[in-house]
Amino acid sequence: MGQINAPYGANAKKTIVGRGASSKGRACGRGHDGQNSRSGGGVRLGFEGGQMPLYRRVARRGFSNAPFKVTYEVISLDTISANYADGETVSLETLKEKGIVKGVGVQVKVLSNGSLTKKVAFEGVKMSQSAKAAVEAAGCSVK
CATH class of the missing domain: 3.100.10.10 (Ribosomal Protein L15; Chain: K; domain 2)
Known part of the structure; x- marks a missing residue:
C-alpha cells in the first residue's frame, strides 16, 4: 500500500500580512495611506469622523421596561x-x-x-x- 500524499501546491503556507512594507506588496492588504493602514490605527466603535455620532444624536428619554x-x-x-x-x-x-x-x-x-x-x-x-x-x-x- 502506498502513501497518499496531497498534490504539490495544495498545502500553501498562510500569508501573514501587515508585518512590514515588503510583506506582499507595498500596503500589504491595508489599502493605501491613511489611519487604518498604520499599526494601531483605526477609530473606536461608533466614531463617525468627528460628526456627532448616532448614539449621541438619538435622544434617550423616559423609562423603558425592556x-x-x-x-x-x-x-x-x-x-x-x-x-x-x-x-x-x-x-x-x-x-x-x-x-x-x-x-x-x-x-x-x-x-x-x-x-x-x-x-x-x-x-x-x-x-x-x-x-x-x-x-x-x-x-x-x-x-
Missing part, C-alpha cells in the same frame, strides 16, 4: 403527555432536566394545546384557564 420584561416559554399538554409518565411531577426543574425548557431566567406557561393522557402533578407552573380545566378534568393535581 430589562424587566418577563417572557414565558409556552408548553402544550401534548408535550407533557409525550415526555412524562404517570405519577411524575411537572415543575420548572423537571422540565429543565428533561430538556424541554432551556435557559437560566426562563418562565413557563402551560397552554391547552392537545390533550393530557397521563396523571401527573403540576407544581409551581403557570397555566391558562383552559389548560387548568383540562388538567383537572384528567384527574391531575395542581399546586
Whole structure:
C-alpha cells in the first residue's frame, strides 16, 4: 500500500500580512495611506469622523421596561403527555432536566394545546384557564 500524499501546491503556507512594507506588496492588504493602514490605527466603535455620532444624536428619554420584561416559554399538554409518565411531577426543574425548557431566567406557561393522557402533578407552573380545566378534568393535581 502506498502513501497518499496531497498534490504539490495544495498545502500553501498562510500569508501573514501587515508585518512590514515588503510583506506582499507595498500596503500589504491595508489599502493605501491613511489611519487604518498604520499599526494601531483605526477609530473606536461608533466614531463617525468627528460628526456627532448616532448614539449621541438619538435622544434617550423616559423609562423603558425592556430589562424587566418577563417572557414565558409556552408548553402544550401534548408535550407533557409525550415526555412524562404517570405519577411524575411537572415543575420548572423537571422540565429543565428533561430538556424541554432551556435557559437560566426562563418562565413557563402551560397552554391547552392537545390533550393530557397521563396523571401527573403540576407544581409551581403557570397555566391558562383552559389548560387548568383540562388538567383537572384528567384527574391531575395542581399546586
